[in-house]
Amino acid sequence: MIMEENKNVNGQQPAGEGGRKRRRRHRGGHSHGQGQNQAQMQQQGQQKQQPKQNQPQSEKAQNAQKQQQNQSAQGKKNKNKGQNQQQNQQKQQQNQQKQQPKQNQNKNGQNGQNGKGNAKEENRKDTYLYTLDGNLYVNLTNKCSNGCDFCVRNERSSYYGNYLWLKNGDPTVEKVIAAANGFGDLTRFKEVVFCGFGEPTYKVAEMVALCDFFHEKGLKTRLNTNGQGNLINKRDIVPDLKGKIDFVNISLNASCVEKYQPICRSQFGEAGFAGLVEFAKLCRKENVDCRFSIVDCIGEEEVEACKRLAESVRIPLYVRKYITDS
Secondary structure, three states: OHHHHOOOOOOOOOOOHHHHHHHHHHHHHHHHHHHHHHHHHHHHHHHHHHHHHHHHHHHHHHHHHHHHHHHHHHHHHHHHHHHHHHHHHHHHHHHHHHHOOHHHOOHHHOOOHHHOOOHHHHOOOOOOEEEEOOEEEEOOOOOOOOOOOOOOOOOOOOEOOEOOOOOOOOOOHHHHHHHHHOOOOHHHOOEEEEOOOOOHHHHHHHHHHHHHHHHHOOOEEEEEEOOOHHHHHOOOOHHHHOOOOOEEEEEOOOOOHHHHHHHHOOOOOOHHHHHHHHHHHHHHHOOOOEEEEEEHHHOHHHHHHHHHHHHHOOOOEEEEOOOOOO
């Protein structure tokens, strides 16, 4: 009964002491739950913020990795580029060596055949004059605008015992005259030939001056040339030769430029062959006695083709034996 009286009409408990205590516990419990909720929310917020705080570090690591990859790729690219440049330089150097006259391939041949020499050759004097077949030959220079496959100076330190590579530079007119006076009576020679281990027209002024000296001695003069003197001097030198050079021998070597350049390798390219033909025409025009010459090793068909070319420009052709051993 007592418990029945503590209930209201609706069966609810009156707001008494027990109710207040229960409400306090409810409020207390609500406050505790709210603290738990705040802690959970704070923890969740920290968890949400934690990835954001870690994200820059992850992005930095990824960026560093990408940068390292880019640097590695760039390094490979630079390496490949460097290799390509090196290969191109090697190819360019090989092409230049193919076109370059052979005088540079054996360092002027001063160390002898296959690069072997001795102290006697190193101490020898330069040879400006030498004798062969009753003629006196003048060695004015080692420069040449051609690099002919069949040239007698290829891989040779000497020519019939004459060391023609000039270690001390091209001689002056005075040095050649002094050497000539050392031969005594010059009239015993049939003629003086300007022909050595180079193209004499590089020294056209010295050659003309020496012609006057040898003419005074009663000697005839001859020029052996590749016919590129006008290209070398960038002017027509034929008037300089007139009355000085008694005979000009022009090495033809081939019937056309397509065959000439691969074996003679003129530094003037295809203009070298055209230049020598034009030089021969100018000699004939100026009444300077001249002829073409070829070596017999080029084959019968090519010899006949050279004969037809020589006839077309009215220049005589001389076919000479190829010198295999000197």
